[in-house]
Amino acid sequence: MYDVTDEVTGFYxxxxxxxxxxxxxxxxxxxxxxxxxxxxxxxxxxxPGNTLAAQGFPVGGLNTFxxxxxxxxxxxxxxxxxRLIGEHIYVDTGSAGVYPSFVSWFVTGPASSRRRxxxxxxxxxxxx
Numbered sequence: 001m002y003d004v005t006d007e008v009t010g011f012y013x014x015x016x017x018x019x020x021x022x023x024x025x026x027x028x029x030x031x032x033x034x035x036x037x038x039x040x041x042x043x044x045x046x047x048p049g050n051t052l053a054a055q056g057f058p059v060g061g062l063n064t065f066x067x068x069x070x071x072x073x074x075x076x077x078x079x080x081x082x083r084l085i086g087e088h089i090y091v092d093t094g095s096a097g098v099y100p101s102f103v104s105w106f107v108t109g110p111a112s113s114r115r116r117x118x119x120x121x122x123x124x125x126x127x128x
Contacts, residue, residue: 024044
């Protein structure tokens, strides 16, 4: 069996280090068949302005959070034992959109999260 724990952990660590969040689907269609799955989705992330600016997107403020949206499609192929044998993801870069975020008031980083959680923590603040 192939263990991808390190690869998956690295993927999510890379998102965090880049200031990115996990994408969530806001519109999605999925088709299933005996050969695998196919999907089309519009996804959204909440991303800091400085991260978007570093990737070439125009933003109004580097310290403001934005909603980043794009359309993608994919095929996940499976073998006769329903084991994943391939993944093909296609991204429509022309669909990328950057919009002011209505949720920036509750998006937080590690330091702010630690400060806000101290009143609810049983761990002494010096060890957080």
